[in-house]
Amino acid sequence: MNISLVAKGQPEQMHRHHLLSRRSPDEWALGGILLIGIAALTVAVVAPLYTLLSKSVQDHDGNFVGLDNFATYVSTPSLVSSISHSLTVALLSTLIVTTLAFCAAYAITRTRLPGKGLFRTILVLPILAPSLLPAISLVYLFGNQGILKEMLMGESIYGPIGIVIGSCFWTFPHALMILLTALANSDARLYESAKVLGASPFRTFLTVTLPSVKYGLISTAFVVFTLVITDFGVPKVIGGQFNVLATDIYKQVIGQQNFEMGAAVSVILLLPALLTFIADRWVQRRQSAMLTSKAVPWTPEKRPLADNLFTGILLLLSIIILGMIGMAIYASLVTFWPYNLNLTFKNYQFDLMDGGGWEAYWNSIRMATYTALFGTFFIFFNAYLVEKLKGFGIAKFLFHLMAILPLAVPGLVLGLAYIFYFNSPSNPLNGIYGTMVILVICTISHFYTVCHLTAVTALKQIDPEFESVSASLKVPQFVTFWRVSLPVCLPAVLEIGIYLFVNAMTTVSAVIFLYSYNTMLASVAVLNMDDAGDIAPAAAMAVMIMLTCVVAKLVHWVISTILLQKTQRWRTRVTEGATS
Amino acid sequence: MTAHPYLQLIDIDQYFGQFQALKKVSLSINEGEFVCFLGPSGCGKTTLLRVIAGLDSLCSGQILQAGRDITYAPVNKRDFGIVFQSYALFPNLSVADNIGYGLKSRRVSRQNKTARIRELLSVVGLERSEQKYPSQLSGGQQQRVALARALATSPGLLLLDEPLSALDARVRAHLRHEIKQLQEKLGVTTIMVTHDQEEALTMADRIVVMNHGLIEQIGTPEEIYCQPQSAFVADFVGEMNFLDGFLCNDSQVQSQSIRLDVSQTGSFSIDSPLRVAVRPEDIRLRLNGDRHNVLNGTVLDLEFLGSKARSRVAVKGHDQILIADISMNELTELELRNGQNVDIQLPRDRLQLFGKAAS
Ligand SMILES: Nc1ncnc2c1ncn2[C@@H]1O[C@H](COP(=O)(O)OP(=O)(O)OP(=O)(O)O)[C@@H](O)[C@H]1O
Ligand SMILES: [Mg+2]
Numbered sequence: 001m002n003i004s005l006v007a008k009g010q011p012e013q014m015h016r017h018h019l020l021s022r023r024s025p026d027e028w029a030l031g032g033i034l035l036i037g038i039a040a041l042t043v044a045v046v047a048p049l050y051t052l053l054s055k056s057v058q059d060h061d062g063n064f065v066g067l068d069n070f071a072t073y074v075s076t077p078s079l080v081s082s083i084s085h086s087l088t089v090a091l092l093s094t095l096i097v098t099t100l101a102f103c104a105a106y107a108i109t110r111t112r113l114p115g116k117g118l119f120r121t122i123l124v125l126p127i128l129a130p131s132l133l134p135a136i137s138l139v140y141l142f143g144n145q146g147i148l149k150e151m152l153m154g155e156s157i158y159g160p161i162g163i164v165i166g167s168c169f170w171t172f173p174h175a176l177m178i179l180l181t182a183l184a185n186s187d188a189r190l191y192e193s194a195k196v197l198g199a200s201p202f203r204t205f206l207t208v209t210l211p212s213v214k215y216g217l218i219s220t221a222f223v224v225f226t227l228v229i230t231d232f233g234v235p236k237v238i239g240g241q242f243n244v245l246a247t248d249i250y251k252q253v254i255g256q257q258n259f260e261m262g263a264a265v266s267v268i269l270l271l272p273a274l275l276t277f278i279a280d281r282w283v284q285r286r287q288s289a290m291l292t293s294k295a296v297p298w299t300p301e302k303r304p305l306a307d308n309l310f311t312g313i314l315l316l317l318s319i320i321i322l323g324m325i326g327m328a329i330y331a332s333l334v335t336f337w338p339y340n341l342n343l344t345f346k347n348y349q350f351d352l353m354d355g356g357g358w359e360a361y362w363n364s365i366r367m368a369t370y371t372a373l374f375g376t377f378f379i380f381f382n383a384y385l386v387e388k389l390k391g392f393g394i395a396k397f398l399f400h401l402m403a404i405l406p407l408a409v410p411g412l413v414l415g416l417a418y419i420f421y422f423n424s425p426s427n428p429l430n431g432i433y434g435t436m437v438i439l440v441i442c443t444i445s446h447f448y449t450v451c452h453l454t455a456v457t458a459l460k461q462i463d464p465e466f467e468s469v470s471a472s473l474k475v476p477q478f479v480t481f482w483r484v485s486l487p488v489c490l491p492a493v494l495e496i497g498i499y500l501f502v503n504a505m506t507t508v509s510a511v512i513f514l515y516s517y518n519t520m521l522a523s524v525a526v527l528n529m530d531d532a533g534d535i536a537p538a539a540a541m542a543v544m545i546m547l548t549c550v551v552a553k554l555v556h557w558v559i560s561t562i563l564l565q566k567t568q569r570w571r572t573r574v575t576e577g578a579t580s
Numbered sequence: 581m582t583a584h585p586y587l588q589l590i591d592i593d594q595y596f597g598q599f600q601a602l603k604k605v606s607l608s609i610n611e612g613e614f615v616c617f618l619g620p621s622g623c624g625k626t627t628l629l630r631v632i633a634g635l636d637s638l639c640s641g642q643i644l645q646a647g648r649d650i651t652y653a654p655v656n657k658r659d660f661g662i663v664f665q666s667y668a669l670f671p672n673l674s675v676a677d678n679i680g681y682g683l684k685s686r687r688v689s690r691q692n693k694t695a696r697i698r699e700l701l702s703v704v705g706l707e708r709s710e711q712k713y714p715s716q717l718s719g720g721q722q723q724r725v726a727l728a729r730a731l732a733t734s735p736g737l738l739l740l741d742e743p744l745s746a747l748d749a750r751v752r753a754h755l756r757h758e759i760k761q762l763q764e765k766l767g768v769t770t771i772m773v774t775h776d777q778e779e780a781l782t783m784a785d786r787i788v789v790m791n792h793g794l795i796e797q798i799g800t801p802e803e804i805y806c807q808p809q810s811a812f813v814a815d816f817v818g819e820m821n822f823l824d825g826f827l828c829n830d831s832q833v834q835s836q837s838i839r840l841d842v843s844q845t846g847s848f849s850i851d852s853p854l855r856v857a858v859r860p861e862d863i864r865l866r867l868n869g870d871r872h873n874v875l876n877g878t879v880l881d882l883e884f885l886g887s888k889a890r891s892r893v894a895v896k897g898h899d900q901i902l903i904a905d906i907s908m909n910e911l912t913e914l915e916l917r918n919g920q921n922v923d924i925q926l927p928r929d930r931l932q933l934f935g936k937a938a939s
Binding site: 022023024027390463465466468469470471472473474475476479483484487488567569570571 | 633637654656657658661664666668672673681714715716730732735
């Protein structure tokens, strides 16, 4: 071999010549799949949102009218008041939930209470119920014929009070989980040094505990704020005449068929969500930087006074949560509230009333199953490609961006965007409108980000060199995905699956515009029955949804436990080999 | 037949954004050779290894392996086995499955595969561990499994990226020896990345010393140690005393108020600034009749390093403190103590001259 033949300038030529052969066929195939993934997200997220944005600056006939819709909106007092309503309710709920969730999280992580596991299970229960369930319970507790009506001292539950209580109920678990993680990550060494330096417990709390959960608190506040301001179920059921942004969209679209105004309100609703999203991203980055150093886990000491106080708080919160859930269950079993309190299953005979019947329930199960199956597969595989595929830098970046975007889009807005995009006669995908397919796609898209980030986090924890090793052993990357990456990440995969299932069962906002006569869903049925005055059957359906989610959670728990046991032999100390 | 270079790197450049991690790296490696890339952290060793493996595509340059141009060949079209610092063992696969991972795709019959796995396990000294999982093995054992996995497909080239750095000193010394023996037995061309000079000196046939993306010197361990071609190499490999000065005539160097005889002056001209280098073990504390380059100084302190002792000596007429190593025998003979006044000799033939500019 004569090397001196290699002249200057030649590498440039070779560069071009070898461009195709630089990657192996399976890398090209996987890159192709990633491109399909990008196309899918474009259709499912980006294009609908774009259509929505353009609709908001068009009139009924599709002419460009600039900001006219917004001008009309601003000059309609009944609509503008919704903005301040939404903000008030969301801020108030944020304040309450963040405070309560912090107390609860502190109690669980920083005290030595008995039965922490039980408390924890109870406190996250609301996540398994549709947001309509607390609203219905509130009607029974504090409504016109409510058993605790006097406690409101003449105030009506139908309005801001009801919305705030209901919102607090269903957003509480979200806040709790963020804060539990934030508090669990604190470093024992800091506490020990504070003690050595003679700081009082209160001072330690101010100087060590609070700063270490600062970002967790900010993150919680933002998340709760967005959840409340974009929620539609609670204000719909308990809001009475108190209009908020989310119900405005619904009324404009469903009530008045004024799609353009609906689009304009959607854009307004998009703003706080977008701001929250940006702030949250910023916080996440800060927080991950803080967690890079190795923390030493901390075991709390016994403090009788504090322990008792926090037991009290946890007990109170648990009672409220169980009470709300219990109320809904009880109401669903009562013959005719409040006159005939005999227990009966008559309210569960959904087929005898309007609202979709049992068919709606089974539709929901089907929808949730498809969402969990296809969603998990699509999300995890694409997250794998984004994390582990060599090259394709721009494609991976683009995909990641699109995967994060749905977090900033309220379900109601996404649903409306889907109407605009898929219902347009010129869209070749027009056929899926009104079918199960569009419900599944919309739900997957709506909950995409959290699942994507879960998958990415899990994938980041496995050794980055697995793919390099298998390529050097000439094993196709797909085989390594199947034999190694997937099994190692199985807990995260199951986590994604159950998350999608539960959310698909309970969501209202994302699908309220998209169901059809044939694809009625349980959560929508709750809303419609409540609207028609059939509150007891609505409660019954809400209870069915919750029961289903509980069962799904149990199944998930059993599968995970069995799996962990089966794989325990290699999972113990699994990280050591990967990180050392 | 002359030894054909097995692997040839020609003018390799590698950029990460604006940062140039490799600068015109050229190198050829013979078949069966054991080569170490040695250099401080961040000098580009791993980058070079990954370029050879095809894990990162290079910006310009050319790579030939066994006469074949593999510059742009995808990873799975190259012929190498690799062991990473983290080992990258598949945690959910047993030791046997890990080692046999690359055999699956090669239509190897089941019996042959089992036999091959058993053979490899005995080669790395891990008989009867087939069914264990990586997490049930110690760091050193995991290391061997990774090695066996890389060797399973009989690659022509073995790449090791700091394979021993995650292990404790004792295991490391042991495995160092084992890997070297194994490599000699199999005759596989091997490149090992390390920042541990002792590892490089004991294992390599040839060492490639790198700094800031450049190759500073290529040579046998002896050449690298005894004839460093730059002050950087001299300083990085082993200990070295440096005295700044200039050439005052064709056989003497002036450094502050000390004048030293040197045996050769290389390409330096009179008055050109330079650095005189001498290894601690070359400085004599026990003088014989020859009195050239003898300096008077005071022992500042003594440090025991097991088989030898290291003394720091402040020399009269110079503010640079010199480090001198002596054996324990000499130490007892000389009855050296802190604060003691001593004569030391910097033997003329052990002095090396380096340009001032080089690092
Ligand atoms: N993917 C990358 N992107 C940007 N810079 C990189 C990347 N990989 C390496 N570098 C930079 O290139 C330089 C060489 O890195 P390399 O990993 O090759 O060093 P090394 O010699 O292996 O060091 P060490 O002994 O610490 O492993 C470093 O300055 C590093 O910061
Ligand atoms: Mg390195």
